[in-house]
Amino acid sequence: MTHAPRPPQTLALPRAVATLALKDLRLMWRDRVGLVFTVWFPVCFAALFGAVLSGPGVPQRAPLALVDRDGSAESAALVARLLAAPEARAWLAPDEDHARRQVLAKRAAAALIIDPGFAKPDPPTHRAHGAAAPAALALRLLTDPSRAPEAAALRGVILPAALTARWGAPALAGPPRALIHTEPLGPGAPQLGAPPSAGGGYAVSVPQGMLWGVMGAAMAFAGSLVAERRRGTLARLRVTPAGLTGLLVAKHAACAVTCMGVCALMVLLGVGLAGLRPVDWPLLVAASACTSLGFAGLMLLIAGLATSEPAASGMGWGVLMLLAMLGGATVPRALMPPWLSDLAGLSPVAWALDAFEHALWRGGGWPAATHQLVRLAALGVLAAAAGAPAARYLGPARRGAPDT
Amino acid sequence: MPEPALIWDSVSARYGRRTALDALSLSLAPGTVTGLLGPNGAGKSTAIALAAGLLRPTSGAVRVRTPAGPLPPTHRAARAMIGLCPQSPALYDALTARENLALLGALYGLRGAALTARAAECLELVALAPRAADRVGSFSQGMKRRLSLAAALLHSPAVVLLDEPTAGLDPHARAAILDAVSALRSAGAAVLLSTHLLPEAERLCDTAAIIDHGRLLDLAPPRQLIDRHAGPGRLTVRHELGQRTVRVGDLPADLAAAAATPGLLELRLERPGLESVFLTLTGRAPRDQ
Numbered sequence: 001m002t003h004a005p006r007p008p009q010t011l012a013l014p015r016a017v018a019t020l021a022l023k024d025l026r027l028m029w030r031d032r033v034g035l036v037f038t039v040w041f042p043v044c045f046a047a048l049f050g051a052v053l054s055g056p057g058v059p060q061r062a063p064l065a066l067v068d069r070d071g072s073a074e075s076a077a078l079v080a081r082l083l084a085a086p087e088a089r090a091w092l093a094p095d096e097d098h099a100r101r102q103v104l105a106k107r108a109a110a111a112l113i114i115d116p117g118f119a120k121p122d123p124p125t126h127r128a129h130g131a132a133a134p135a136a137l138a139l140r141l142l143t144d145p146s147r148a149p150e151a152a153a154l155r156g157v158i159l160p161a162a163l164t165a166r167w168g169a170p171a172l173a174g175p176p177r178a179l180i181h182t183e184p185l186g187p188g189a190p191q192l193g194a195p196p197s198a199g200g201g202y203a204v205s206v207p208q209g210m211l212w213g214v215m216g217a218a219m220a221f222a223g224s225l226v227a228e229r230r231r232g233t234l235a236r237l238r239v240t241p242a243g244l245t246g247l248l249v250a251k252h253a254a255c256a257v258t259c260m261g262v263c264a265l266m267v268l269l270g271v272g273l274a275g276l277r278p279v280d281w282p283l284l285v286a287a288s289a290c291t292s293l294g295f296a297g298l299m300l301l302i303a304g305l306a307t308s309e310p311a312a313s314g315m316g317w318g319v320l321m322l323l324a325m326l327g328g329a330t331v332p333r334a335l336m337p338p339w340l341s342d343l344a345g346l347s348p349v350a351w352a353l354d355a356f357e358h359a360l361w362r363g364g365g366w367p368a369a370t371h372q373l374v375r376l377a378a379l380g381v382l383a384a385a386a387g388a389p390a391a392r393y394l395g396p397a398r399r400g401a402p403d404t
Numbered sequence: 405m406p407e408p409a410l411i412w413d414s415v416s417a418r419y420g421r422r423t424a425l426d427a428l429s430l431s432l433a434p435g436t437v438t439g440l441l442g443p444n445g446a447g448k449s450t451a452i453a454l455a456a457g458l459l460r461p462t463s464g465a466v467r468v469r470t471p472a473g474p475l476p477p478t479h480r481a482a483r484a485m486i487g488l489c490p491q492s493p494a495l496y497d498a499l500t501a502r503e504n505l506a507l508l509g510a511l512y513g514l515r516g517a518a519l520t521a522r523a524a525e526c527l528e529l530v531a532l533a534p535r536a537a538d539r540v541g542s543f544s545q546g547m548k549r550r551l552s553l554a555a556a557l558l559h560s561p562a563v564v565l566l567d568e569p570t571a572g573l574d575p576h577a578r579a580a581i582l583d584a585v586s587a588l589r590s591a592g593a594a595v596l597l598s599t600h601l602l603p604e605a606e607r608l609c610d611t612a613a614i615i616d617h618g619r620l621l622d623l624a625p626p627r628q629l630i631d632r633h634a635g636p637g638r639l640t641v642r643h644e645l646g647q648r649t650v651r652v653g654d655l656p657a658d659l660a661a662a663a664a665t666p667g668l669l670e671l672r673l674e675r676p677g678l679e680s681v682f683l684t685l686t687g688r689a690p691r692d693q
């Protein structure tokens with residue numbers, strides 16, 4: 001066996017980066033706790049919170065767009081009652097399309113469409129069978145799934161108003177909910193066998209789950225970079241021709257790939273199990289990519305600033321969790337008081353959620369989401385640029401002279 | 405004398421306000437082993453970090469001889485020439501021994517069959533071949549150290565920097581590593597060996613550098629250092645009437661005189677070692693700073 005010095009081999013930087021990134025992904029895969037945070041927790045969160053948002057909620061003074069397509073005295077009476085109702089903040093929209101867009105743009109919690117036939121006399125079959133109420137009213141309520149509690153409150157206001165306008169009495173025998181057809185905007189048609197608005201909540205909780213997964217991955221990678229610095233493997237890799245640049249690019253890439261993977265997994269689960277039907281796949285991919293870029297950049301910044309693993313995880317909780325809660329990854333922004341919702345607009349989590357919702361069900365395409373994508377990408381670049389120089393320092397004390 | 409493979413040219417380094425290395429000038433010649441000896445905190449690891457490009461000198465320069473001429477160790481071409489065995493093993497516990505070597509080998513540009521063969525060769529060298537498929541997390545400290553050495557030699561570097569590679573090893577493992585160091589020298593590598601095991605350094609090193617408080621105290625072949633700082637030793641003469649001990653002045657003359665002692669039973673010559681040099685040069689108080 002010979003240990004004679006040999007001329008150095010050449011190694012292209014992309015190859016070194018790929019080697020290092022694969023190493024990180026393999027380590028990530030073998031680190032079960034990190035995996036739990038990256039995958040298991042977001043899935044559970046999306047499942048539980050989706051179910052919560054799909055159920056009935058607390059009544060509020062909710063914004064309601066009204067469209068009168070019937071044009072009868074009865075429909076006018078219903079409009080008048082709703083405009084005057086203290087529980088709702090209602091206004092008249094010119095047509096259904098306009099009202100629908102107001103819901104999607106979050107200006108209304110729901111839109112009530114009074115269809116032609118609202119004032120039509122009951123068919124004789126109903127009276128023949130002695131039924132006290134018709135099978136359905138010609139009313140459709142278009143709802144924002146993220147505002148299910150408000151929609152439920154609105155249904156409670158609309159039904160007695162409609163009955164009074166139509167028959168002069170606020171209550172009739174029979175199942176009251178079936179009288180108004182509820183159409184949650186977003187995840188497409190309600191699932192077979194599920195209650196009418198089930199699935200709606202998942203349009204909100206799946207993007208939230210994606211964000212939790214992305215943040216879990218960012219925290220896991222920040223921790224691993226700090227651990228590598230402490231254990232000396234970072235120094236060992238730095239002295240190879242790949243150098244610190246290759247190392248940091250690889251960490252960043254592996255983190256971004258993991259984030260994308262988590263996003264893809266959450267979308268797959270949402271499509272397969274919760275009936276989600278993304279309306280804009282290219283936008284969804286772009287939103288996942290920009291979110292991953294943004295949070296991988298934050299990962300480098302946290303790793304660069306943290307002097308120890310506890311510091312990294314503390315920063316993860318203190319910064320990322322705060323951004324998450326503020327940005328609507330736990331309580332949706334629609335349920336926040338207005339001042340908090342405005343503040344939430346500063347959180348990258350809110351930017352990402354907004355972009356995901358546009359791609360998943362809100363629609364609106366690139367014009368609606370591009371500014372969020374740009375913000376996320378810019379955050380990623382700036383955070384990485386700020387974090388990478390800090391990661392140059394050697395050793396836990398970080399008092400050494402920086403490498404070139 | 406061949407051109408040095410690596411030189412520290414009046415290199416200083418500071419951590420904050422503490423000077424860890426003060427104007428160190430030293431060079432490593434191909435085919436030699438240079439010992440780097442000094443108490444705890446003397447600056448050995450700092451000198452090695454500077455040579456490996458992990459730290460930038462606050463003044464002075466480190467130069468590595470490469471096919472493209474002398475370059476600082478932070479340069480890509482220079483990094484490929486250096487093999488570093490850090491003081492702590494610094495390996496991935498979640499990867500197996502073979503996976504650790506495969507990762508590092510790939511980063512040095514080794515690939516495919518060449519990489520596999522070289523990794524096997526290095527595992528053999530440190531007697532870890534039977535444990536190649538085990539995760540490093542399940543290794544003992546000594547095994548990790550041995551694997552760390554294998555990782556440093558994987559790409560057959562021209563300059564090998566070993567920071568206390570034998571610390572905490574059993575005598576067999578220590579002997580194996582020192583044999584490997586000899587083999588590296590014969591193969592033409594320039595080896596820097598930082599160690600606290602002075603008898604071994606004395607046997608193995610062509611040159612020994614003694615540093616303390618970041619300063620180079622002396623640099624010479626071990627024998628010269630001993631003659632210079634520890635004196636020539638003591639001669640004990642046991643004869644039928646008792647025994648006497650004399651400080652050796654002129655060795656041949658003293659030996660001849662001793663041999664002429666009537667009723668001579670035993671002659672014992674005690675030559676001081678590097679240990680005496682070390683204690684003389686650095687003082688006797690243990691270091692805790």
Ligand SMILES: Nc1ncnc2c1ncn2[C@@H]1O[C@H](COP(=O)(O)OP(=O)(O)OP(=O)(O)O)[C@@H](O)[C@H]1O
Pocket residue numbers: 394395396397398399400419422423424442443444445446447448449450451491693
């Ligand atoms: N990361 C660091 N931050 C601050 N000071 C440091 C750091 N690393 C080393 N030092 C200081 O630099 C000096 C030299 O340390 P170095 O690690 O080079 O010593 P050494 O000779 O390798 O010691 P040992 O035999 O204990 O390994 C010491 O005074 C030490 O306190």
Ligand SMILES: [Mg+2]
Pocket residue numbers: 448449450491567
């Ligand atoms: Mg040391």
